[in-house]
Amino acid sequence: MRIFRTTAAALLLGAGTVPANAATESGDFAVYGWGARDCNAIVTVLGGEQAAQAQGQMAEWISGYISARNRVGDGIYDLTPIKSQYPLVALARNICTNNPDQLFEAVVDAMMTSFEKLALSADSPISQLSRNGRSATVNESTLLKVQQFLIGEGMLEGGSADGKYGPKTASAIEAWQEQAGLTTTGLPDVATLFVIAQQIE
Numbered sequence: 001m002r003i004f005r006t007t008a009a010a011l012l013l014g015a016g017t018v019p020a021n022a023a024t025e026s027g028d029f030a031v032y033g034w035g036a037r038d039c040n041a042i043v044t045v046l047g048g049e050q051a052a053q054a055q056g057q058m059a060e061w062i063s064g065y066i067s068a069r070n071r072v073g074d075g076i077y078d079l080t081p082i083k084s085q086y087p088l089v090a091l092a093r094n095i096c097t098n099n100p101d102q103l104f105e106a107v108v109d110a111m112m113t114s115f116e117k118l119a120l121s122a123d124s125p126i127s128q129l130s131r132n133g134r135s136a137t138v139n140e141s142t143l144l145k146v147q148q149f150l151i152g153e154g155m156l157e158g159g160s161a162d163g164k165y166g167p168k169t170a171s172a173i174e175a176w177q178e179q180a181g182l183t184t185t186g187l188p189d190v191a192t193l194f195v196i197a198q199q200i201e
Helices: 039-046 051-072 085-098 104-118 140-152 167-180 190-199
Strands: 002-005 028-031 126-131 134-139
Touching (some): 051 104, 085 104
Antiparallel strands (some): 002 028
16 A cells, blocks of 8 residues: 555646545545556566566556546546556556656546546447557547547548548548557547547647
């Protein structure tokens, strides 16, 4: 167990975090499991011999974290647009690489705070998307929000947001990814959704 101060989380990514409803006046709260490890340890474990096992355990830890946030979040059915937590572990690892002194919990919290703009307020059908040998699994309502974002960016024709994935959406995502400096997959993958979520007003 580690004790974490909410003020330290504000340093992560320069983004605000959800204030903890901590028992202490100074904002301290207990952090357990993988969340209590610093990013340097996370990056080391994920690069070591036990990486596959650690990745599975971290994915489960993140699943529990998301479930808890879903339970207490007002109007939130599902906080994250990502349907598998393994890509979230990879995203957290990338963030940890640049923030080695942060706790894993703070990184996951900052990620979830960013994803709140793509959160679901109700259940939505899940779509399995594929393009050029890659795949992504997202809810239709998430894809609808991505399409609306792309329309606002001038990458997709107005009025075409329908939550369905087709060639126009794929091309628009790919063009936006290229402009944003991301790997051009044409899919709403974890990195793409993370950056889009940070840019949604």
